[in-house]
Structures are given as C-alpha cells and as structure tokens.
Amino acid sequence: MKQGDDELESLVRKRIRALRVAQGWSLEELARRANVSQSTLSRIENGQRRLALDQLVTLARALDTTLDQLVETASDDIVTSPVIDAAHGQLRWSMKAEPGTTVVRQRLTEPPPDNPARMRAHPGREWLVVLSGTAILMLGHGRYRLETNQAAEFPTMLPHAVGAEHGTCEVLGIFDREARRSHQRGESA
Structure with a gap:
C-alpha cells in the first residue's frame, strides 16, 4: 500500500471516530447502528483491521453521512x-x-x-x-x-x-x- 493510501485510511478512521464521538455514541451504539460487532468497530477505529468498502458504506449510513464525505481528501489550498x-x-x-x-x-x-x-x-x-x-x-x-x-x-x-x-x-x-x-x-x- 502506498503512503497516500495509508494517510487516507488513517484520516477515514479518525473521521469515523470523530463523527461517533460528536454524536455522543459509544462504540457499542455505533456498532449496533451499523450492524457490526463492537470489537470489529474498535479494530477499524484503531487501525488493527483493514477498511472494507462494504463496511465503509454501512458506517457512513449509520453516521448519517455519505461515503464521498467520509473519504474526501483535503485540498492543499486550505x-x-x-x-x-x-x-x-x-x-x-x-x-x-x-x-x-x-x-x-x-x-x-x-x-x-x-x-x-x-x-x-x-x-x-x-x-x-x-x-x-x-x-x-x-x-x-x-x-x-x-x-x-x-x-x-x-x-x-x-x-x-x-x-x-x-x-x-x-x-x-x-x-x-x-x-x-x-x-x-x-x-x-
């Protein structure tokens, strides 16, 4: 995997966690809403599990966002x-x-x-x-x-x-x- 891919994956993991925390949800609550196990969600957030497209779609829906917004990369022109x-x-x-x-x-x-x-x-x-x-x-x-x-x-x-x-x-x-x-x-x- 290229460095850019690693950076994007790290950013997506942080977004998932930040959106969960912003909603005031525990790991257990988001896992329930996304129909994944709490341990799977924990491993996704902390980088111990590879991100799978089907899980990202499910997590985006559960977090009330889109896949596009979840994986959007930052512009250098901030x-x-x-x-x-x-x-x-x-x-x-x-x-x-x-x-x-x-x-x-x-x-x-x-x-x-x-x-x-x-x-x-x-x-x-x-x-x-x-x-x-x-x-x-x-x-x-x-x-x-x-x-x-x-x-x-x-x-x-x-x-x-x-x-x-x-x-x-x-x-x-x-x-x-x-x-x-x-x-x-x-x-x-």
Whole structure:
C-alpha cells in the first residue's frame, strides 16, 4: 500500500471516530447502528483491521453521512489571502458557496484544544476569514496559523477546531447547510 493510501485510511478512521464521538455514541451504539460487532468497530477505529468498502458504506449510513464525505481528501489550498480590489476599496476572498449558507461573526479568546479527541468532525464545509488578531485552525494533522485578512476553507469531515493565538481574534465563519446544522446540534447538547 502506498503512503497516500495509508494517510487516507488513517484520516477515514479518525473521521469515523470523530463523527461517533460528536454524536455522543459509544462504540457499542455505533456498532449496533451499523450492524457490526463492537470489537470489529474498535479494530477499524484503531487501525488493527483493514477498511472494507462494504463496511465503509454501512458506517457512513449509520453516521448519517455519505461515503464521498467520509473519504474526501483535503485540498492543499486550505489558507487563502484576499485579492485587493483597489478600484472599489475592497478585499475579496474566493469561496465555493452554496445556497443555504450561514454567516457567523465570532470573538475567540481561547486557543484551540490541544487534545485531538476534542476536535469535531461532521458533514459539510466551512469557510472563515480572520477579521482581527490571529487564529489557529487545527485540521486533521495540520495546524494552520491565520492572520488578519487570511481565509480558510475546508471540509468539516476532517476533525477540526479553531481558536485564538495569544489573546483575542475575531473571525467571520460561513457554514454550508450541513455544517450549520451540525454546529446547532453541538450548541444545544
């Protein structure tokens, strides 16, 4: 197996676990919903069992996501800088927006969690721009530093967390319909 395949498999395993934890489900609960044994699910999550396509389809359904979202790879273009439109006095960021997006302005004062188990994963896409200060985006295995006027766009199936670096920062977050629904569930829990 190639290194890229190993990385994708590791990412899929982390997504399965992160989605299970985000739902508040034990191994036993997801195993029941996916009709697999608890030990099989445990071995899948910790890398002791090869991932099989039929199991991935079943797990995706049980986790209320799609196989495509479960195996989506990250783009290298996570962080973008604005395009300066001097004629109109504007900064512009390109993004792949869809109907049903929600915009949220947030003031962050805490750093992102350093414990990967506290990072969230859920269906959808998020886009954020730093309005002031410096934000830290933890995304999968990556740590991205975003300064004022930098933006990031990423699939939320990657375990992620955002926080401030050294003090306070303000970000403008844009969530597609699926990501916003997941965040609303998380806020009410």
